[in-house]
Amino acid sequence: MLNASYVGRSLPTTDPVEITAESVARFAAALGLSGVPAASGAVPPTYLITLTLPAAERLVDDPDFGLDWSKVLHRDQRFAYHREVRPGTSVTCTSTIESIKTVAGNDLLSLRTDVADADGLVAESWTTLFVAAATDAAGEAA
Amino acid sequence: MKEFTPGDVVFTTAFPVQRADLAAYAEASGDHNPIHLDRAAAEAAGLPDVIAHGMFTMGLVSRAVVEWVAESGLEASLTDFSARFAKPVVVPAEGGTTVEIEAKVRKAEADSVELAITARSGGEKVLAPARATLTARS
Structure with a gap:
């Protein structure tokens, strides 16, 4: 089980990372988006997950929180875009634990990650992770 | 974007x-x-076999939306996009699978349109409907 006292906490903001044209092109190609005329030059709609999920994954480094990434399934995802994000922009991510709900020993962990560039907030990403209960064997080992 | 009618398949x-x-x-x-x-x-x-990343399936839905926006010449940006990964997309080694996508208008406002998008694979609805809001570029 996750440590519910972490609700409301934010992880330290990540260092700025430049969104490179190469990483965007690779992501677009993997979804078959490379042939689509991108009128605005914005990154693919789900591209920010490549930054927001690793930012949140740092929670596994905190043993007091109790998150085992091998037990995690992605359940819900939402993005809100305040401005279009283009390659060449440098952004930071700030992840906040919004809620933890426990159902039959499994946890639903909801996180919000704010994505900001030099001018402020550009997008928000909400991720809910299903975290399976530890098995008995794992419980004994722990 | 009042030219869109709620319930219509786009x-x-x-x-x-x-x-x-x-x-x-x-x-x-x-x-x-x-x-x-x-x-x-x-x-x-x-799991029964290898499954697609939920974000891969959501990415395919985003591709369908982006392609539709490009084809229809809409001057709009995707401003909100959400999905729940209801069932896994199982991808066998032989032959793979198919993801079928259908988008309906959910709500049409003066400067935006919200789509409700279903995705099916292997006879199952794999997303509890995804939602995408497109907002006119000002």
């Missing part, structure tokens, strides 16, 4: 999905969870 499309697509997505996204690449790892996690 596009349907289908994308084939092979194991190689999941490997390419794992590389591009940095999500190397082995349940998306290796049958033994998927089975160890209680």
Whole structure:
């Protein structure tokens, strides 16, 4: 089980990372988006997950929180875009634990990650992770 | 965007999905969870076979939306996009699978349109409807 006292906490903001044209092109190609005329030059709609999920994954480094990434399934995802994000922009991510709900020993962990560039907030990403209960064997080992 | 009528189907499309697509997505996204690449790892996690990343399926939905916006010449940006990964997209080694996508108008406002988008694979609805809001560029 996750440590519910972490609700409301934010992880330290990540260092700025430049969104490179190469990483965007690779992501677009993997979804078959490379042939689509991108009128605005914005990154693919789900591209920010490549930054927001690793930012949140740092929670596994905190043993007091109790998150085992091998037990995690992605359940819900939402993005809100305040401005279009283009390659060449440098952004930071700030992840906040919004809620933890426990159902039959499994946890639903909801996180919000704010994505900001030099001018402020550009997008928000909400991720809910299903975290399976530890098995008995794992419980004994722990 | 009052030219759109709630309930109308605005596009349907289908994308084939092979194991190689999941490997390419794992590389591009940095999500190397082995349940998306290796049958033994998927089975160890209680799954019938390798499954697609939820974000791969959501990415295919985003592709369908982006293609539709480009084809219809809409001057609009995707401002809100959400999905729940209701059922896994199972991708067998032989033949892969297909993801079928259908988008309906949910709400039309003066400067935006919200779509409700279903995705089906292997006879199952794999997303509790995704929602996409397109907002006119000012």
